[in-house]
Amino acid sequence: MKNAEEIFNILKDNFGDAVIALDKDTPTEAVITVDPLKIHLVGEFLRTNEDMMFDSLMCLSGVDDANGKKVKDADGTDIIEGGTLSVYYHLHSVSLKHKITLKVSAPREDAKVESVENVWKCADWHEREAFDLVGIKFLNHPDLRRIMMPYDWEEGSHPLRKDYKNPEFYQGMKVPY
């Protein structure tokens, strides 16, 4: 059983700059921010280290932070430029019964995060979902395809982004009400 601060310190000792910050201000749970290109190493360490034993990835969520500039593009529709997309990892240890939340952020235009699929197998579909709905690219993922939306859905169109615009038609079917 370790609390977030202890885990953060251990990670800081082992990974140095790759572990960026500990955010304790949130009312309910502390969040450790990690470098998106090192997350698989951190994950592997957390899973195998004897003090950690985070053998279960409860949840992996892709989030559009929408912290960029709101601008109008050529057609006059609102889009967001700049800012970040984030991925939250909720880890849990079945044997030691402690929990921790990791977070990585990557620039919105070209969000690349290392895949943790070979650390926790269940990340596979979660990552495909985050790719499908938010548009985060997971490096070294074995099969990064759309999962919820049809495979022939418009390229680069990710519905859970805050500036998502719905197409008028899909295969001849009217989409809006």
Add this chain to the structure above:
Amino acid sequence: MSLKTETMVLNMGPQHPSTHGVLRLELKIDGELVLDVKPHLGYLHRCFEKHAEAMQYNQVVPYTDRLDYLAAMGNNWGYALAVEKLMGIQVPERVEYIRVIVAELQRIASHQVALGSNAADIGAFTPFLYLFRDREHILSIFEDTCGARMLYNYIWVGGLSHDIHPDFVKKVKEFVSYYKATIIELDNLLSYNKIFIERTANIGVLPLDTAINFGASGPALRGSGIPFDLRRDDPYSIYDRFDFEIPVGKGLQGQVGDCWDRYYVRVREMEQSLRIIEQAIDHIPEGDVQSAIPKRIKPPKGTVYTRIENPRGELGYFIISDGNTNPFRVKVRAPSFVNLEVLGELCKGHLVADVIAILGSIDIVLGEVDR
């Protein structure tokens, strides 16, 4: 002389009697032997997360009903619990007791459908109908309570939408005593049926480390032999007050973690739920169920992840609040979605008929897989 053989790709679903909805499985088969299973999801992707971002906190509750539509109470509760945690609301005792009772009733109703459809997939159609017949009793209790048979919108943030019906306690007691006897009928008809055991024992064995690494939860994990139940291991609400056992797969008919174990864990879980209901039903305190409902739900900035033990496993809600009246992001960690991932692993080397049995024993609800 050598014969040239080819593998065949068989598309099972989206319209197939045993895919429990609109799942599509792409089976690569050699004769009847399954070489590879690729599930294709998304045929019921109803954009829950987009809706949650567009609605106010209390307006999201009806949408949570429609995730796992066989266990709508649990979905309501998980969401309400997450928002309550974010806002720091303490709900009254009466509400806690009622929530526990309806959630356990819901667990029974949900397992009834799960067991029934598992049996029907294997070819025993009659137990399916018997289980649905008993499920109607629970649905009528819920109907008295909140006016809906399936999608209740009952557990609200900070309370309940209605107080219980005056007959609630009496009806629940009647049901508990009726159903305790009826479970034995199920055991006799199905659980120890020789053909049923032949079809499920030693099929789709899920080893414990694989189960944990794949994030399996609920009966799928407990069937592999670990007593991991969030009601006990990460207690929420008032579950620490009740005395109940956590059934695990013991490999009574074959290896630990086979389809029969997962099936049997569900049967025994129904008994334990009855036990919890029995302990809770006489102690519902008096009070107002709506006293803690906030007038305006506007949680502080922050993130919260709560999880509860839904009939299918660990149901998690990850909510990011930006301090507005709408959630900034709601992500549902749906147990079926994660449990389904392990299907490809389980089916390799079995026959086509086993795929159906394994899928039935994992027990998925597509509304929750696709959200």
Add this chain to the structure above:
Amino acid sequence: MGLLDKEFSDGNIVIAPVEDLFNWARLSSIWQLGFGLACCAIEMMATSMSHYDFDRFGVIPRNTPRQADAIIISGTVTLKMATRIKRLYEQMPAPKYIISMGSCANCGGPYWEHGYHVLKGIDRVIPVDVYVPGCPPRPEALLEGLLKLQDKIRNESLRKKSA
């Protein structure tokens, strides 16, 4: 064609009883395509079960569209699924009927506004005979929908449809 059309233009002593017999057979044995989409599918199943018993009306589920007469669209139709449903509908032999069960199948239901992947009403893809409102409709409502469909079939005609 013209001659025969005129001959059969109104109730004919030969045609009328045959028509009645055929309509009676059709409405008495509506075999549904056994397939469910979402929440409503559970209520549809409950309708076939002991309490409500669809079989009383001669409705039994057939799993292949080739042997089905009616398709009950029970639940939310997504864009990904809509193309498949259209295909299933086309595989069914005529005469075929559609019952749209639940608000989602009728018009998109609660997903009408933000459902970027939800088809707002199955009638955008295939023709619907009976709409059953509700979210989800109770089994009684579905039975009522079936009775309405039977009423519709009762008044069908063998003759060329006028409109």
Add this chain to the structure above:
Amino acid sequence: MYQFIYDLTGNVIISTLVTAVFPLVNVLIVALIGVYLERKISAWIQDRVGPNRVGPFGLFQTVADFIKMMQKEDATPTDIDGKLYNLAPVLVFTGCFAAYAAIPFSSQLIGSEVEVGIFFILAVSSFTVAGILMAGWSSNNKYALLGAMRSAAQIVSYEIPTALVVLSMVMLMGTLSLTKISEMQTAYFWNWNILGGATLGLSKFLLIPFMIVGFIIIFISTLAEVNRTPFDIPEAESELVAGYFTEYCGMKWAMFMLAEYGNMFAVSAIVSILFFGGYHSPFGYLGNSLGINWLIPYEQAFWFVAKGWFFILVQMWLRWTLPRLRVDQLMSLCWKYLIPYAVVNLVVIGIISLL
């Protein structure tokens, strides 16, 4: 029966036609009543009501189904093998229909009194396999193909234990004629083969246990031959959608259905002829005691039909109670258990009959 009508009309063609129509009508009636009973019985087992809106007690349900199926569009999928696709239901139905020709409903009521009756039935009912394979292959549907392959393997395998049991009975009775087999188990149930046959003596009592084993083997294997649960693997609804007739609709599908219910009655008839005295009444005839001779064939027909339906009811009862076996378990049941037991049974019955 042919002789009777020939005597009446003196015309070969008319008497042949009339004799041929009789089994057809019989198959139709069996299917109509069978489907209705199946639905009613499943409903009673499952705590339901079953069809009750179409006619009194839903009696006209299957009639309505039948008329409806006649007016369905004959939708044929593209890319099928047209000739085989159209021939398959006919062939399956023919196999079932032809078997009825040799079944003695009473001492008078028999389509054709062939001397090799049981052999004939075993032979023509194998048409079904060819028909099913054709249906599965020509449909160009993977589920249908899988179902057909399963079915072919199943029916061919289960014909062996059936044939072995039939062989032991033939050996015991010394005849292939179904009428003679029935005739030898004279009225009164203690003369039936299941209770050792009509000849008294030590062998009668020695035979009883082996007769029961033989009966169980033939009942299980005929259950498998007509594709009923727990052996309904070829059309396993929850696995293969509808098995080999997935792509069939309307009347072509109805022919498969007719053949299925027709076969159910045919195999029940064979079982009752071999073991339960065929058309003989269990407790003597009313016609004998009243001295009305013309009554006896009617009584016999009644008893025969009653026995047949009894076994159909048992088949239905099993269907709505048991789960379904898997295809490999089905084969191992046949090859590892039924066939060895049937062989041993054959040998033992042979030895006993020598005593």
